[in-house]
Amino acid sequence: xxxxxxxxxxxxxxxxxxxxxxxxKILLDLGLSLDSNIFEIPDxxxxxxxxxxxxxxxxxxxxxxxxxIWDKRPNTIDAVLISHSHPDHWGIVQWxxxxxxxxxxxxxxKLINKSAQLLGRPKIREDRVKFFKPENTFQVGDLECNPYxxxxxxxxxxxxxxxDSKHTIFYTGDFRRHxxxxxxxxxxxxxxxxxxxxxxxxxxxxxxxNETPLTEKDLEEQAVTxxxxxxGLSMIWTSSQNIDRLVTVYRAxxxxxxxxxxxxxxxxxxxxxxESNVIPYPSDQxxxxxxxxxxxxxxxxxxxxxxxxxxxxxxYKITKEEISEDPSKYFMIxxxxxxDYLKHLSLDKSILFYSMWEGYRDDExxxxxxxxxxxxxxxxxxxxxxxxxxSSTIKKTIDTLQPEHLIPIxxxxxxxxxxxxxxxxxxxxxxSITLE
Numbered sequence: 269x270x271x272x273x274x275x276x277x278x279x280x281x282x283x284x285x286x287x288x289x290x291x292x293k294i295l296l297d298l299g300l301s302l303d304s305n306i307f308e309i310p311d312x313x314x315x316x317x318x319x320x321x322x323x324x325x326x327x328x329x330x331x332x333x334x335x336x337i338w339d340k341r342p343n344t345i346d347a348v349l350i351s352h353s354h355p356d357h358w359g360i361v362q363w364x365x366x367x368x369x370x371x372x373x374x375x376x377x378k379l380i381n382k383s384a385q386l387l388g389r390p391k392i393r394e395d396r397v398k399f400f401k402p403e404n405t406f407q408v409g410d411l412e413c414n415p416y417x418x419x420x421x422x423x424x425x426x427x428x429x430x431x432d433s434k435h436t437i438f439y440t441g442d443f444r445r446h447x448x449x450x451x452x453x454x455x456x457x458x459x460x461x462x463x464x465x466x467x468x469x470x471x472x473x474x475x476x477x478n479e480t481p482l483t484e485k486d487l488e489e490q491a492v493t494x495x496x497x498x499x500g501l502s503m504i505w506t507s508s509q510n511i512d513r514l515v516t517v518y519r520a521x522x523x524x525x526x527x528x529x530x531x532x533x534x535x536x537x538x539x540x541x542x543e544s545n546v547i548p549y550p551s552d553q554x555x556x557x558x559x560x561x562x563x564x565x566x567x568x569x570x571x572x573x574x575x576x577x578x579x580x581x582x583x584y585k586i587t588k589e590e591i592s593e594d595p596s597k598y599f600m601i602x603x604x605x606x607x608d609y610l611k612h613l614s615l616d617k618s619i620l621f622y623s624m625w626e627g628y629r630d631d632e633x634x635x636x637x638x639x640x641x642x643x644x645x646x647x648x649x650x651x652x653x654x655x656x657x658x659s660s661t662i663k664k665t666i667d668t669l670q671p672e673h674l675i676p677i678x679x680x681x682x683x684x685x686x687x688x689x690x691x692x693x694x695x696x697x698x699x700s701i702t703l704e
Contacts, residue, residue: 269288269430269465269702270286270288271437271701272286272695272698273675274331275299276677277676277682277694277697278682279679280679281300281356282304283297283356283678284297284299284330286332287437289409293344293346294346294409295332295345295348296441297348297349298348298359298364299354299356299359304328306389311390312363315338317338320338332344335368336363343367346368346369347368347370347408348361348364348369348371349408351441353380353423358372361392366393369396371397371399371408372397375424376425378543380392381394383509386569401415403415411431413428413429414431416456418456419445419447420441420656421442421654425441427440436464436466438460438464442655442656442678443657444655445657445658446658449512453665457664457665462669462670463672464670465671466703467666467671467674467675470679471684472678473654473656474659474662480660484512487513487623488516488517488523491621491651494619494621500615500617500619501615501618503621504601504623505603506623507624508601510623515547515548517623521599526598527556527597527599528558529558529559530559530601531559531606532578535584538550539551551584558586559585560587560591560600562608562609564606588609604633604637607637610641615641615645618647620638620647620648622651622652659684672691673693675692
């Protein structure tokens with residue numbers, strides 16, 4: 269088998285790996301760079317040849333011949349396998365030629381398309397998607413594909429084991445061992461076929477190799493402690509697709525007798541996750557989860573003739589007046605776009621848990637929002653842990669699997685692997701390794 273790193277060498281995000289067997293060629297992930305602005309990328313239905321060529325020239329898109337809808341050359345890929353629902357792993361697939369099948373877990377696909385609907389982005393056509401189930405083998409040409417469910421900040425994230433008649437390759441995707449599903453990774457390591465010819469492994473956190481990450485349980489305890497001291501409204505700014513984090517703070521709200529208040533977007537993300545797992549979302553089963561309706565977002569959905577998206581959670585609505593009666597009874601999901609709603613609430617003695625990567629704070633809108641909250645009497649508290657494996661988990665993975673070859677990806681420090689493991693092969697973007 270031949271492995272080519274199209275993108276991911278010395279880069280976090282935008283991952284794309286090509287695996288070629290005797291008769292089959294697939295891509296593992298096809299993501300946007302983390303700094304990409306998806307709103308500036310043309311709609312797949314409107315893109316021109318010149319625009320497509322410019323997207324590749326500017327490195328917005330991975331340069332692979334024949335796969336995009338504007339490229340008239342013959343298609344070169346049999347399928348694309350997507351590991352999880354973060355855009356830096358799937359964000360380019362809408363621009364693929366329609367004859368190329370895209371493999372998703374069903375929950376990942378639903379999260380992606382519901383998010384697209386709510387945010388006014390292009391949806392992925394379901395008729396071109398093939399679903400796999402974690403822990404269930406499927407076949408693409410002469411490649412046997414085993415998706416393994418892993419612990420990550422994206423819901424239902426998977427690693428892939430790929431086998432032909434001669435070799436086995438294991439691609440970790442993004443993973444960790446300190447989330448709410450922390451036991452999964454040890455189980456995965458026991459299942460991977462031996463001998464393992466090639467391990468393709470992420471190294472996102474290697475800028476801080478000696479750091480011991482907080483667990484989601486640690487974050488829950490911290491949130492409980494801080495909310496018990498708070499006499500006002502408790503808030504959190506986090507990703508609505510970080511289901512682990514939402515479960516963590518819901519549990520903290522429950523333990524401090526606070527109602528968990530979320531917006532419609534978050535409500536839909538939790539509902540999708542809750543279809544196959546016990547996840548709290550606005551329903552009769554979880555009476556302590558309520559929905560607030562920011563005017564800006566609600567008006568947008570009405571304008572898009574998507575009122576039904578709002579009405580789905582009407583039964584569980586909470587008003588500004590109810591929250592204002594006693595803010596200390598509530599724990600609320602917020603973000604800069606709901607600032608107009610927060611202006612109607614008392615924020616004196618309130619707290620905000622900032623629960624995302626620190627780098628996002630540098631954005632002008634983020635800084636403006638955080639400074640405004642501070643001016644209203646809000647105390648900011650950092651409450652976060654990485655969605656990626658720490659160095660000890662990476663070492664355990666390599667030591668357990670004992671691969672014949674190792675390729676780092678999704679990292680700014682590929683040299684760390686080279687220093688630690690002699691079998692490391694650093695592949696720059698566009699370079700390949702062939703297993704004999």
